[in-house]
Amino acid sequence: MSRFNRFGPGGPKPKSTKTSAKDVTYVDWKDYEALRRMMSPNGKIYSRKRLSTTAREQAMIAQAIKRARFMGLLPYTSATL
Numbered sequence: 001m002s003r004f005n006r007f008g009p010g011g012p013k014p015k016s017t018k019t020s021a022k023d024v025t026y027v028d029w030k031d032y033e034a035l036r037r038m039m040s041p042n043g044k045i046y047s048r049k050r051l052s053t054t055a056r057e058q059a060m061i062a063q064a065i066k067r068a069r070f071m072g073l074l075p076y077t078s079a080t081l
Contacts, residue, residue, distance in 0.1 A: 027060040029067035032074055039065065042078045 029035070038046055038061055045065055048058045068074040 027057075027064040029064040029071070030073070032068050035061070035065050035068055035074060039074070043075050 027035075038051055040046060045062055048055065051058065051061070053061065065074060069076055
């Protein structure tokens with residue numbers, strides 16, 4: 001058996017997220033350009049694993065996207081349907 005685990009000699013690397021790197025405590029629903037990057041082209045919200053966010057950050061992102069959709073800043077689905 002190898003003396004190193006599957007992550008290599010140093011172990012898993014800590015992920016730095018875009019939201020935590022800026023030390024953001026609130027995700028603004030009016031910043032639709034940033035929210036659009038957290039969605040697929042079909043309008044689905046990307047997963048925590050893809051965005052590399054914590055559960056709390058993902059909940060804030062999802063709530064902000066839902067508010068922006070309600071206000072008409074973001075689409076519910078893609079326009080190509």
